[in-house]
Amino acid sequence: MPAPRPRLLALALAPLVLLAACSSGGEGADDSALTSAPDDAAVTSIPPTGDFSEVAVERQEQDGGEVPVITYQGEPMTDEEGQPADTLPLSVAETQVRELAPGDGEPVQPDQHVELRYLAVNATNGSEVVSTFPTDEQVVMDLSNESLLPGFQEQLPGVHAGAELLLAMPPEDAFGEQGYSELGVGSGDTLLFYLEVVGSHSPLEQAEGEPVEPPEGLPTVEADGSSPAEVTIPEGEDPPEELVVEPLIQGEGPEVAEGDQVTVHYTGVKWSDGSVFDSSLEAGEPFGFQVGANMVIPGWDQGVVGQRVGSRLLLITPPDVAYGDAQEGHELKEETLVFVVDILDAH
Known part of the structure; x- marks a missing residue:
C-alpha cells in the first residue's frame, strides 16, 4: 500500500499468517511491501524430506474442549519440552493437499472471500505458528488479494464449504526465502495447514443502501x-x-x-x-x-x-x-x- 494510506502499526496474527510477507512492518510501513508475494526466482530450492502421506490430524482435549493437532508418523511433532521430533524436519517440493473430509456446501469461487478456521505448524521444528481453534475464531481469506499465499489461491477454488483439508506448503508458495521471523518461520521452512472451510461469499463491489x-x-x-x-x-x-x-x-x-x-x-x-x-x-x-x-x-x-x-x-x-x-x-x-x-x- 503506497504511503500514506492508513498506516499499519501492528498486525493481527491469525489473518496475517495467510499473507506472504517480505518485511516485518512497523509504523509508517508500506502495506504493499508487507504483504507482497515473494519473488519465486529468489527462493532457494529445498530438497523434499519425509512423507506428507504420514501427516495426520488428531483431536486432543484442551481447556474443556477438543482442538486439532497435527501429527507425523503417528506421533506429536514436538516432545513435552517443545523440542522437534526425531522424524523432523519435513519438507515438500511443491504444495500438496489432502481432503480429510468432503464438504457438502457451495464450491469456493476464485474471487470470493472464504471463511475458515485453521491451524498452522512449522514442519521444520514442529512448532505451532498459530491456531484459531482455542477461541473458535473464524478468519476471512480474500482469494482475490494478490498478497495471499499462492498455495491458497491455487488450492481453495472449487473446494466445497464444510470440507476439511490438510496442506503442506513449501517456501515458494508461502513466505519465500526470507521466511517470517515474527511468526517463527525461517528461510526454507515448509508449513503445514489444517483448514476447516466454513463457507464463502462474494463481497459488495460498492456501497448499497x-x-x-x-x-x-x-x-x-x-x-x-x-x-x-x-x-x-x-x-x-x-x-x-x-x-x-x-x-x-x-x-x-x-x-x-x-x-x-x-x-x-x-x-x-x-x-x-x-x-x-x-x-x-x-x-x-x-x-x-x-x-x-x-x-x-x-x-x-x-x-x-x-x-x-x-x-x-x-x-x-x-x-x-x-x-x-x-x-x-x-x-x-x-x-x-x-x-x-x-x-x-x-x-
Whole structure:
C-alpha cells in the first residue's frame, strides 16, 4: 500500500499468517511491501524430506474442549519440552493437499472471500505458528488479494464449504526465502495447514443502501463507487476538532464490530487544499483491516464500528485521530483528513 494510506502499526496474527510477507512492518510501513508475494526466482530450492502421506490430524482435549493437532508418523511433532521430533524436519517440493473430509456446501469461487478456521505448524521444528481453534475464531481469506499465499489461491477454488483439508506448503508458495521471523518461520521452512472451510461469499463491489443527506457545513461528495470520490471542502470553514462520522449511504448489512475483518474502498483528501492523497479505487483493489487491531489510523477504527456493511461513510479525522502521533516530518502529521469509505464486507 503506497504511503500514506492508513498506516499499519501492528498486525493481527491469525489473518496475517495467510499473507506472504517480505518485511516485518512497523509504523509508517508500506502495506504493499508487507504483504507482497515473494519473488519465486529468489527462493532457494529445498530438497523434499519425509512423507506428507504420514501427516495426520488428531483431536486432543484442551481447556474443556477438543482442538486439532497435527501429527507425523503417528506421533506429536514436538516432545513435552517443545523440542522437534526425531522424524523432523519435513519438507515438500511443491504444495500438496489432502481432503480429510468432503464438504457438502457451495464450491469456493476464485474471487470470493472464504471463511475458515485453521491451524498452522512449522514442519521444520514442529512448532505451532498459530491456531484459531482455542477461541473458535473464524478468519476471512480474500482469494482475490494478490498478497495471499499462492498455495491458497491455487488450492481453495472449487473446494466445497464444510470440507476439511490438510496442506503442506513449501517456501515458494508461502513466505519465500526470507521466511517470517515474527511468526517463527525461517528461510526454507515448509508449513503445514489444517483448514476447516466454513463457507464463502462474494463481497459488495460498492456501497448499497438508502442515500442520506449530510448536515450543512461538511464537505460535499460526488461518488460513483467505481472511481475516486470527488470531495469539495467548504470554503472558509475551519476543520472540525473532533472525529466526524456521517453516513452518505445507509447500508443494510451486518453491523461492524470491534475485531471484525473489514473490506473497504476509500478515497482520502486533505482538508487544507482538497487534494486526493490516496484512493483504493485508483489502486484497483479494496483494502482490508481488522477493526481495533491498530492496523489503521484511530479515526478509522473508531469510525466504522457500529456502521453497517453497504454503507458509504464520510470520515473527517483531525490530526489526533489521524497521523498526529506519526514521526516528525510525516507529510500528513498536521493534516485534518477527509475520507469517503464504502464498507464492502465485515466478518
